[in-house]
Amino acid sequence: MAREIDSHPLFTDYVTTRWYRAPEVLLGSPTYGPPVDMWAMGTIMAELFTLRPLFPGSSEADQLHKISCVIGSPIKNEWPEGLELAKAMNYKFPQVSV
Incomplete structure (x- = not known):
């Protein structure tokens, strides 16, 4: 999912690298920056160390x-932007604490 720094939406809906997508990308954020790539790198590094995918989702x-099952459900004071993105698309995070 590499992109140019100055790339703009519309992005493709489906990319085969779903397992490495940052939550904000899954939630439809129009912003794409270095944190999205760092998330992908972290999931790939975890897979290299454990020899299995960290987040092998079958859908978005x-x-x-x-x-959420691995890092917990977001709360408002930790990630208000993510909760707003989820609300905009009628997604409710599972109530999971770690």
Whole structure:
């Protein structure tokens, strides 16, 4: 999912690298920057160390669920932007604490 720094939406809906997408990308954020690439790098590094995918989601919703099961559900004071993105697309994070 590499992009130019100055690339603008519309992005493709489906990319085969769903397992490495940052949550904000899964939630439809129009912003794409270095944190998105750092997330992808971190998931790839975890896979290299464990020899299995960290978040092997079967859909975008399942992907977000798997991420929440590992790092917990976001709360308003930690990630208000993500909760707003989720609300805009009628996605409710599972209530998971780690």
